[in-house]
Amino acid sequence: MTDAEEPRFRPGDRVRVLTGTPPRHIRTPAFIQGQTGVIEVFYRAFKNPESLAYGDSGPNMAPLYRVRFDQGTVWRDYQGCPNDKICVDIYQHWLEPA
């Protein structure tokens, strides 16, 4: 495994999602960018779809996590209940320690 494939986070770790909506294929929705959440699950490394979208060029493998966020912190005016969560699957290269 290369460094890029090695999981850097464990369940329970707090992470922040990086920002950027370049005009190319990315898998991290804008609404969750910049938000801070908690790693819920580490799945495994997958072939990086952001490379596969361009015929498998660029970085190859990407560890994937399910990251859990409080709805109340994600939206300015969330109308649901305080305990509600949003979970988004995010590749490691979109995450930094928080």
Next chain:
Amino acid sequence: MPACQPFFCDNPRVYSPREDSPIPRTHDRGGWPTKEPIDRSEHQIEDWERSTDALQYVLVGKGLTSTDELRRVMEDLPAKDYEGFSYYERWAAGIEALLVEKNVLTTEEIDGKARGLADRWEEQ
């Protein structure tokens, strides 16, 4: 990348992420400011939609295209097409863009064949 998409600038954000959230691209719909009710009516798949759906899986199975590539070309559709096309219209446009990009087919070939098919269709 325009600094601001008109939709987001001109409409009050009914729902919105925080002030500093980036402006999403057209396909990136999570949290877009809409209160449009969900149309829950069931859609009976049309023959051509069923073929479009299957064609994509056949092409992926042959290693000619990938799901990620199809998503990329659909995301690159002009915003008015992305929003105006139906689901399988987006797929059809995406499959064509990919086959042309990969030099499997040319636009001219597809134009010619489609014209021929349309003429025969009208004769029936």
Next chain:
Amino acid sequence: MTEKTPHQKSDSTGHGRPDAEAREQLGYFAGRVMAMESLLIEKGIIQGSDVQRMADEIDSQSPTDGARVVARAWVDPDFKARLLTDPMTAIRDLGYELASNMPRLEVVENTEQVNHLIVCTLCSCYPRALLGRPPQWYKSLAYRARAVVDPRGVMKEFGTEVSEEVELRVLDSTADIRFLVLPQRPKGTEEMREDDLVKLVTRDSMIGVTPARSPASSAVL
């Protein structure tokens, strides 16, 4: 792409062309797809029967597959435990063929404390292997926009009120995972056989917008 804008535009619901016209005229995109398929066959890139065979195979996938998995999990605690920890193996053990290159499935369990709702905000990711093709509403721009920010409001439109005591978890399948909700077993079904339980498990209950049917309501159907 712009010069290839279809002559007929979709109606406001975003699907279907004007029916009468569509029958008389080969629709723009229908023509493009037929043309591409014929050209690919002529060039020997695909076989004449490939698309039809694939469509038949896709037709054979339906929510009944998912319902069988759910019903088994309701009656067999060991299976349920495996389904939640190693869903691919558990589902294969039931006799389903899951291709090794298909997206990985995860099953999330609804309980008295936690309910789940599935969406794909970027596209239309869906556990096709167990539910078949996604319904129109799941792919709609409205559902993709609202499910993450107004999940309780969306569920209300499906007739589902989630108690304020319940933690509602929205799962956005943005990547390589496809989610299936394991709905709660309805009350009053303790005596029911597995085959009958299958009928209570609807497609929508496995996406999370509704609970499984109660035996009383399904008797009417």
